[in-house]
Amino acid sequence: MLSALQDILVEAVDSRLPSELLDRIDELQAAIGDRPADDFGFTPEQIKYVVPVVEQVYRRWFRVEPIGLEHIPPGRVLLIANHSGQVPIDAMMIATALILDADPPRAVRSMVERWVPSLPFVSVFFSRLGQVLGTPENCRTLLREEHPVLVFPEGVRGINKTWDHAYELQAFGHGFMRLALETNTPIVPVGVVGAEEQYPTPWNLTGVAKALGLPAVPVPLNPLVPGLGLLPLPVKYRIYFGRPLTFIGDPDDDEAEIAARVGVVRDAVDGLLRRGLIERKGWFR
Amino acid sequence: MRIALTGISGRFGARVARRLHRHHAVVGLDRRPFNRAPADVEVHRIDIRRKRSEAIFRGGGFDAVVHLNLMHDLRASSADHYTFNVQGTARVVEYCQKHGIGKLVLMSSANVYGPRADNTQFLTEDAPLMGGERFSDIRSLIAVDMLGQSFFWKYPDVETVILRPVHIVGAVNNAPSNYLRLRRPWTLAGFDPMVQLIHEDDVARAIEEALRPGIRGVFNLPGCRPAPLSVLIEMARGRPRPIPHPLAETLLDKAWALRLARFPAPELDHLRYVCMVDGARARDVLGFAPAHDLDATMTHLRRTRLMSA
Known part of the structure; x- marks a missing residue:
């Protein structure tokens, strides 16, 4: 009975999705x-059930504007992005941009x-x-x-920043650079502008976080906005994809050698952020 | 080649014997009777731990030993397991060294790595053997694996091969085959890990490859391409019964103690976490490529269910 119900649901979802989106998902499936x-459990078909909701978030709530998607080369590539906004919505928006707006979809x-x-449930949802x-x-x-892989080398240091540190890049981890050198993978720097303001956070209760063993306990101001509750502010996202950078060298080089190359990527991401901050007209436009 | 095959009377041992005896002279050793031996296979009914078994190796003129004589019966006490598996393997290892047998093939399992939440998707041969962390019954198998590894450097003259196949399915009487034969198997609500299976004949083939001169070391055997557990159950025509893990663990623990279950509770981790291996070394060094894809492997499993029913 469950499988019959599932079939009905699948049909209902399929018939409501625009054909362009179905074509895009078919392309991902063909890959x-x-x-x-x-091998990792990725099931392109599952995107169908998520994308109708995510597309609304992408197009209506955050009005995401991807810039420079054409810079992403075919084949393997590392997307190195700044991380911000308390909740990793930035990852979801970058992934959605590549599915909905990139040609071909990735x-x-x-x-x-x-x-x-x-x-x-979360584990299955993510892996699918x-x-x-x-x-x-x-x-x-x-x-x-030959997959595109998204990495936030700042990790939690980036996402949990308080607002006085908005758009200040934190220290980058070096792991991605060693992998790029080892596998001869081009790096596309990505700058996300807008996400910093989705949860304006004046405080981060580091003492409480430590006691609870959590990476951070941010206190955002969103509940003060009537009717918003814990939803993110409908800020405008601008996602800048820079020109691909290629590096050559020994993946087992000294930290200092690797750090210099990581610095180049960090500067590139920073450049994209500065450009975005100049180009935007405010948090919401 | 003249080969001593321990554990010949098991379902898998018999299959390996039938394969090897086409090209090699096979002498079987087992403490259980072996009734359907091919005519030219000589079988000794003996407990490998007994000193008496040495006579067979002393005068046998063997070129290789394939050691399959490991106890997997989860109902046996852990002391029995440990002495049988570890002492038995220690004997075999000793005989190889003393009587100049140049090749030893040991059967370990990918389960020695253990299913864990933070496992990388494809574990290579140098990954630590963490299987005993939550599942104590696998410790004897880990000890056997380690015993084989210590033999690598102590007696480099003997070419020792350790095979670590993923879940073997077929006519064999083991947990993964039995689980996939269930009509209403338990699954864990909210978990659907990727799983690798290998056809029993592919493992037998790998053993034959491992006998080639010059082959030594540890080899993962990943079998057919991985698939989500839910897909495997569907292919086996089972209907899953999802149960939250804490409840499943409690129930299975009780059922196991009352002898109502065929699997102990720590085995549930296989239903929620990955324990998959990377097969690059087997492919590149051993020249191993499984002949059965997932469809063929699952069809084989369904046929063996019909046979045993």
Whole structure:
């Protein structure tokens, strides 16, 4: 009976989706062949059930404007982005931009925290949508299989910033650069402008976070806006994709050598952020 | 080649014997009777731990030993498991060294890595063996694996091969085959890990490849391409019964203690976390490519269900 119900649901969703979107999903499916899921559990079909909602968030709530999508080369690529906004909506918006607005559509894979696979439902949801446990081996495998991989080298240091540090890039991890050198992968710097203001956060209760063993306990001001509750502010997102950078060298080089190359990427991301801050007319426009 | 095959009377041992005896002289050892031996296969009914078994190796003129004589019966006490598996393997290892047998093939399992939330998707042979962290019954298998590894450097003259296949399915009587034969298997609500299966004949083929001169070391055997557990159950024509993990663990623990269940509770981790292996080394060094894809493997499993029913 359940499977009959599932069939009815699938048909209902299919008939409501615009044909252009279905074509895009078919293209992603074709990339993994005739298997229901790829080796990591990514199931392009599942995008159908998420995209109608995410598309509304992307087009109406955040009015996302992707700029420079044509810079993303075919084949394997590392997208290196700034991380901001308390909740990782920036990752979702970058991934959506690549599915809805890139030509051809690309299924970007991103790396999730180590505790995610232990959460029921969440773990399946993430893996079906192509998210992968963040280990260097997994990243290497995805790049060898020619996938675009999204990395936030600032990690939680970036996403949990208070508003006085908005658009200040934090220290970048070096792991992505060693992988790029090892697998000869081009790097596309990505600057996300707008996400910093979705949850304006004057305080981060570091003491409480430490006591609870959490990375951060931010106190955003969103509940003060009548009717908003814990929803993010409908800020305008601008996502800048820079020109691809290629690096050559020994992946096992000294930290200082790697740090210099990471610095180049960090400067490129920073340049995109500065450009975005000049080009935007305010938080919401 | 003249090969000593321990554990020949098991379902898998018999299959390996039938394959090897086409090209090699096979001598079987097992403490259980082997009734359907091919005519030219000589079988000794003996407990490998007994000193008496040495006579077979001393005068046997063997070129290789394939050691399959490992106990997987989860109902046996863990002391039995441990002594049988570890002492038995220690004996085999000792005989190889003492009687100049140049090749030893040991059967380990990908389960020695253990299903874990933070496992990388494809574990390579150098990943730590964490299987014993939550599932104590697998410790004897880990000890066997380690014993084989210590033999690599202690006796480099013997070419030792350790095979770590993923879940073997077929006529074998093991947990994954039995689980996939269930009509209403339990699954864990909200979990659907990727799983690798290998056809039993592909494992037998890998053993044959491992006998080639010059082959030594540890090899993961990943079998057919991975698929979500839900897809495997669907292919096996089972109807899953999703249960929240804490409840499933409590129920299974009780049922196991009352002898109403075929699997102990720590095995549930296989239904929620990945434990998959990377097969690059087997492919590149051993020249191993599985002959059965997922469809063929699952069809084989369904046929074996018919046979046993």
